[in-house]
Amino acid sequence: MIVSAGPFPAATAAVIDRAEDLPEVRAGDVELRILEVNALHLTAAWLAGDEQVFIPLEPAPPFVHAGQAYAEDTFFTALNQDRRGP
Numbered sequence: 614m615i616v617s618a619g620p621f622p623a624a625t626a627a628v629i630d631r632a633e634d635l636p637e638v639r640a641g642d643v644e645l646r647i648l649e650v651n652a653l654h655l656t657a658a659w660l661a662g663d664e665q666v667f668i669p670l671e672p673a674p675p676f677v678h679a680g681q682a683y684a685e686d687t688f689f690t691a692l693n694q695d696r697r698g699p
Contacts, residue, residue: 620670620671620672621656621670624656624671624679625647625658627671628658628680631680631682632645632658632660632668632682635660635666635682637662637663637664641662642662644661645658645660646658646661648667650692654674655669655673655674655677655692656670657677657688658670664684664685665684665685666683666684667685668681668682668683669681669683676691677691677692
């Protein structure tokens, strides 16, 4: 199995670079986890620590922005939006 194929290896590396500059990361210990929500076609870096921070990877679904750091409540609010349309 090739684990370095597809869009996620480069996106993960970019998110790690971005995350190193976040105040939440600089302020304390965090653990990098990868969150996959297949039903929403979403993969995100999850920085688990005193504060939970989520950074969607590219390609991201339209209700979140790839590379943007989300606080836990903001992230889950975006995921829980009604996406059924009119």
